[in-house]
Amino acid sequence: MLESQLVMREDDFTRIQTVIERLTRDANAKGIYIVDKAGQLIAEAGEMQGIDSTSLASLTAGCIAATGGLAKIVGEEEFPIHFHQGQRDNLHITLVGERMILVVVFDERSSLGLVRLRVKKAGAELARIFEDVKKKSEADAAASGSPFAEITDDDIDNLFSD
Amino acid sequence: MSFINYSSREINCKIVYYGPGLCGKTTNLQHIYNKTNPDVKGKMISLATETERTLFFDFLPLALGEIRGFKTRFHLYTVPGQVFYDASRKLILKGVDGVVFVADSQIERMEANVESLDNLKVNLLEQGYELEKIPYVVQYNKRDLPNAAPLEEMKRLLNATNVPEFEACATTGKGVFETLKAVAKGVLSDLKKMGS
Ligand SMILES: Nc1nc2c(ncn2[C@@H]2O[C@H](COP(=O)(O)OP(=O)(O)OP(=O)(O)O)[C@@H](O)[C@H]2O)c(=O)[nH]1
Ligand SMILES: [Mg+2]
Numbered sequence: 001m002l003e004s005q006l007v008m009r010e011d012d013f014t015r016i017q018t019v020i021e022r023l024t025r026d027a028n029a030k031g032i033y034i035v036d037k038a039g040q041l042i043a044e045a046g047e048m049q050g051i052d053s054t055s056l057a058s059l060t061a062g063c064i065a066a067t068g069g070l071a072k073i074v075g076e077e078e079f080p081i082h083f084h085q086g087q088r089d090n091l092h093i094t095l096v097g098e099r100m101i102l103v104v105v106f107d108e109r110s111s112l113g114l115v116r117l118r119v120k121k122a123g124a125e126l127a128r129i130f131e132d133v134k135k136k137s138e139a140d141a142a143a144s145g146s147p148f149a150e151i152t153d154d155d156i157d158n159l160f161s162d
Numbered sequence: 163m164s165f166i167n168y169s170s171r172e173i174n175c176k177i178v179y180y181g182p183g184l185c186g187k188t189t190n191l192q193h194i195y196n197k198t199n200p201d202v203k204g205k206m207i208s209l210a211t212e213t214e215r216t217l218f219f220d221f222l223p224l225a226l227g228e229i230r231g232f233k234t235r236f237h238l239y240t241v242p243g244q245v246f247y248d249a250s251r252k253l254i255l256k257g258v259d260g261v262v263f264v265a266d267s268q269i270e271r272m273e274a275n276v277e278s279l280d281n282l283k284v285n286l287l288e289q290g291y292e293l294e295k296i297p298y299v300v301q302y303n304k305r306d307l308p309n310a311a312p313l314e315e316m317k318r319l320l321n322a323t324n325v326p327e328f329e330a331c332a333t334t335g336k337g338v339f340e341t342l343k344a345v346a347k348g349v350l351s352d353l354k355k356m357g358s
Contacts, residue, residue, distance in 0.1 A: 005353075006165045013169035038257025039221070039237060040165050040174045054204045058221045058237065062209070065253035066218070148166075148173075151229060151354040159227045159234065159350075160343045 006036070007137045013043065015129050019122055020045040027118040028110035030089065033103040034096070034126070035060045048105060056103070060093065064101055083112065094119055097127035163257035164353055172233045175349045176257055180282045181264035182274035183215070183243035186303040189332035190264060191222045191238055194342060197335065198224065216242040219254050226346065236346055243278065252285050260297035260349040262341055264332075265320050267302050267310035276319055297348025299326045301341045306331040
């Protein structure tokens with residue numbers, strides 16, 4: 001879909017990474033994930049290396065989609081903040097801009113209050129970056145066409161050669 | 163929505179398997195999962211009822227290999243086919259890059275097939291997508307059953323626009339990878355055309 005394709009340049013990715021790494025420290029979080037509403041993982045930070053972040057992304061998007069649907073039914077636009085409390089770990093999920101989701105995993109080293117506070121600022125920052133990314137994506141598509149215009153049918157066939 | 167990341171050099175695409183209840187969408191994904199190498203696939207997630215009907219979605223991430231130095235990742239989803247799960251189907255179509263319509267070949271399911279295809283078109287339109295404009299293939303599943311409808315009849319009812327179509331038996335795997343390849347190819351060709 002041309003209108004919704006997202007192309008992330010390296011410098012924007014670095015900006016995002018910088019924000020979420022800082023948020024990890026400021027909020028004493030275990031892990032931070034940015035997921036788009038279609039279920040793709042955009043970026044991650046924190047100490048939870050090796051967990052299944054692909055599944056985490058897909059399920060987060062499903063969860064947000066389902067509660068978004070619930071919101072409409074009861075007459076809300078959206079539920080912008082979600083909090084899931086566990087025995088050890090907790091999840092704090094917020095919407096960022098129009099199509100991103102920010103997931104913070106934290107345990108007793110942090111608190112809901114602290115996470116809320118830090119997410120507010122970082123979320124606003126991230127929303128601005130994603131707005132930039134979106135504009136650039138659109139401008140690029142209009143100006144230079146697809147970054148994959150060079151792909152040949154052979155390239156595609158080769159993917160399936162085995 | 164395809165997502166191209168220059169930093170990690172990845173392309174991510176979302177493919178949705180659509181079709182009436184019990185047509186074999188989940189079985190398609192299970193076959194793909196069982197037949198791919200561990201280094202190619204992630205975990206398959208099935209949000210299902212106790213009777214194994216899809217409740218929300220199945221999800222299977224696949225890494226197909228590289229194109230021009232970019233890793234291509236496909237995220238396969240199935241929708242719940244039962245009519246009353248329409249709200250969930252709409253949600254799963256969000257950001258879709260390619261669609262597989264799985265039809266149940268059994269003659270008594272023909273009406274359900276047609277209804278589901280209409281439902282797909284309506285739900286796509288609601289998000290501003292036209293089925294004719296997205297990479298799309300049709301699979302005629304359950305060809306092994308004795309009560310399978312003639313192919314010609316199914317084509318006429320379900321593939322008016324003549325998109326790539328495949329006969330399949332998802333339980334044995336026949337036609338499953340052919341279908342996946344065709345839709346993946348469609349999605350990548352679209353990426354190539356985009357903006358040009
Ligand atoms: N004979 C035969 N049975 C099949 C075939 N494909 C799937 N089935 C069977 O059909 C039943 C339903 O398959 P599923 O894959 O769960 O169907 P589904 O489309 O995911 O159904 P929902 O989740 O309710 O939408 C299972 O018992 C499968 O084993 C096929 O090609 N031939
Ligand atoms: Mg299913």
